Amino acid sequence: MRVFVTGASGWIGSATVDELLREGHSVIGLARSDASKAKLEAKGATALAGDLDDLDSLRRGASEADAVIHLANKHDWGNPAESDRAERAAVETMAEALVGTGKPFVLANGLSGLVQGRAALETDESPEFGPDAPRGGSENLALEYADRGVRTVIARFAPSVHGVGDWGFVTFLADAARRRGVSGYIGDGSTEWAAVHRSDAARLLRLGMEHAPAGFRMHVVAEEAITTREIAEALGIALNLPVTSIAPADAGEHFGFVAGFFGLTMSASSEITRAELPWSPTGPTLVEDIKAGAYSGE
Structure with missing residues (x-):
């Protein structure tokens, strides 16, 4: 598959790019800087200049790929509302580009706030809906596209x-x-x-992209x-x-x-x-x- 990866030069993203290339996939990585572009190209990936605010680049990357793995986030702890806004806009843009294609769209989310008092399960629905929710309610937004011909797969990461x-x-x-x-x-x-160890997380992202059914929530959790x-x-x-x-x-x-x-x-x-x-x-x-x-x- 030709896979578009956002956050491709980040902590999880760089390991995911390595995993995808090692297993025979080709990668288009979103690159915010010349340094990120150079790192991606040195690995044998294709770099696409842009960031989460560059919706045209996100649309292009998703349209030209056979699958999307969305790992980028602004993580602006001083202005979480801006991070949430950007996340929702990015998810909507890429998902719209995939409507009716049946292509996989793997979306990263965290486990924070999902449940309290017990271990979270894959069957637990996210309580976060709408643009004012944490991460812009992106998990539930992406899952709506599972009924519109997108093979949405949610990757909930351990803290x-x-x-x-x-x-x-x-x-x-x-x-x-x-x-x-x-x-x-x-x-x-x-x-x-x-x-979860980084290498295990990268491998699960690849497997989820390759095999998980539409609407599946997978927990990237080893311990x-x-x-x-x-x-x-x-x-x-x-x-x-x-x-x-x-x-x-x-x-x-x-x-x-x-x-x-x-x-x-x-x-x-x-x-x-x-x-x-x-x-x-x-x-x-x-x-x-x-x-x-x-x-x-x-």
């Missing part, structure tokens, strides 16, 4: 997609630990996160539940820092913006995903990655 070079949530936790001189967890540290205390303890070992509990009232000051996520339970099952697709994670666990130095800054 930690880990590995050497990660710049996600665990990196922010490690930075806070170094800055404060202690590796902290909130309260009793019983809050749980799901996790269902790791307590935040276990994460903090692993960081303490890796960074040679003491480990301590942080009172919920002090979490914002201690951790920064990531406190809002570190205090949420974001555990999830991938049982249905593994039953539907030939995917079995093989990468290291999150704790193994942390202890091996993936977040030590070395």
Whole structure:
């Protein structure tokens, strides 16, 4: 297949491009800069200049491809409304270009806010509808196109997609630990996160694109539940820092913006995903990655 990938030079996207090329697909990668263009072309991919606000480029990329994997997001933590607006416009533009084609449209989303008090399941519907919802309600918007001849596949990512070079949530936790001189967890540290290694995530994205039916929600989850205390303890070992509990009232000051996520339970099952697709994670666990130095800054 000729696959259009947004976020192609990002943390997950670059691994996904490698996975697709390795398995014989060709790739058109959205490139925001000359540096991104050069990286993509060095791998053997085709670069398409543009970003999430360049709707003409998104429309062209989707129209010229046999499949779309949408991984880009502005992640503007200072202006989430702008990120949500751009995400919805991008999803609508690419999905409209695919109407009636039967082509796969794999859309990335997170597990944050999906459910509380238990592990999220693939059968759980997203509560986020409409342009004012987080991510512009893009998951439910994309699923509407499953009835219009688009093979929409939702990829819900664990809060930690880990590995050497990660710049996600665990990196922010490690930075806070170094800055404060202690590796902290909130309260009793019983809050749980799901996790997946970057290589396993890339492989599942490819498999979902190739095989998942229209309207399928797949959970990009290798480990269902790791307590935040276990994460903090692993960081303490890796960074040679003491480990301590942080009172919920002090979490914002201690951790920064990531406190809002570190205090949420974001555990999830991938049982249905593994039953539907030939995917079995093989990468290291999150704790193994942390202890091996993936977040030590070395």
